[in-house]
Amino acid sequence: DIHMTQSPSTLSASVGDRVTITCRASQSIGRWLAWYQQKAGKTPKLLIYKTSDLESGVPARFSGSGSGTEFTLTISSLQADDFATYYCQQYSSFSSFGPGTKVDIK
Amino acid sequence: EVQLVESGGGVVRPGGSLRLSCTASGFTFGDYGMSWVRQAPGKGLQWVSGINRNGDIRVYADSLKGRFTISRDNAKNSLFLQMNSLRAEDTAFYFCARPDEDGNPLYRYWGQGALVTVSS
Numbered sequence: 077d078i079h080m081t082q083s084p085s086t087l088s089a090s091v092g093d094r095v096t097i098t099c100r101a102s103q104s105i106g107r108w109l110a111w112y113q114q115k116a117g118k119t120p121k122l123l124i125y126k127t128s129d130l131e132s133g134v135p136a137r138f139s140g141s142g143s144g145t146e147f148t149l150t151i152s153s154l155q156a157d158d159f160a161t162y163y164c165q166q167y168s169s170f171s172s173f174g175p176g177t178k179v180d181i182k
Numbered sequence: 183e184v185q186l187v188e189s190g191g192g193v194v195r196p197g198g199s200l201r202l203s204c205t206a207s208g209f210t211f212g213d214y215g216m217s218w219v220r221q222a223p224g225k226g227l228q229w230v231s232g233i234n235r236n237g238d239i240r241v242y243a244d245s246l247k248g249r250f251t252i253s254r255d256n257a258k259n260s261l262f263l264q265m266n267s268l269r270a271e272d273t274a275f276y277f278c279a280r281p282d283e284d285g286n287p288l289y290r291y292w293g294q295g296a297l298v299t300v301s302s
Contacts, residue, residue, distance in 0.1 A: 077244045077245070108286075110288055112227075112289075114227075119277065119292035119293075119294070119295070120227065120289065122288060122289060122290050125288050131290075163226065163227055165227075165229075165287075167286055167287045170229065170232065170243070170287070171217075171229040171232070171287040172228075172229055172243070173219075173226060173228065173229060174226070175226045176226040176227070
């Protein structure tokens with residue numbers, strides 16, 4: 077299995093902040109990387125796929141970049157609705173998820 | 183409207199077995215691969231297994247290989263996960279999820295989850 081890591085594990089931020097989450101893969105996955113947002117008691121929501129393609133309906137303040145083994149999710153101006161846990165997922169070889177990054181209120 | 187409904191969760195003793203089902207509606211089930219993803223309470227997501235459209239290709243997370251078996255019945259719009267030799271660490275919500283039209287494990291549709299608790 078390809079092992080995924082994320083940093084930080086928790087991020088405290090304020091509304092309006094620029095937020096960046098990093099995801100690393102244990103081997104190259106090209107650009108086969110997705111990001112999900114999960115709120116408490118809900119199923120995950122797909123935000124970004126193929127590293128930087130925004131899912132339909134997802135606000136443009138979300139963006140993704142990277143390739144190979146290092147990737148980032150950026151929220152350009154954090155909104156109240158964005159406090160949640162974010163997971164990266166590789167789908168280069170079957171699939172595996174990162175451990176998650178919780179974005180909470182500072 | 184795409185709907186995925188899991189059933190079959192419950193409490194089982196260590197070493198026991200359980201079979202989960204997922205009933206799909208709102209799309210042509212046989213046109214899509216399907217997957218299972220699990221999440222221990224308060225923990226992260228773990229991809230468990232995937233199966234292709236006609237059921238002849240099945241893949242598993244390395245750590246689960248040999249204990250779990252995925253299958254499907256396209257005539258009944260159903261996906262299954264047979265779980266054997268269950269351990270405490272298998273305690274989780276088990277979600278069925280639909281990959282995209284190309285078979286990529288990009289999950290736009292999820293079931294509500296079935297809770298499996300492994301405890302003596």
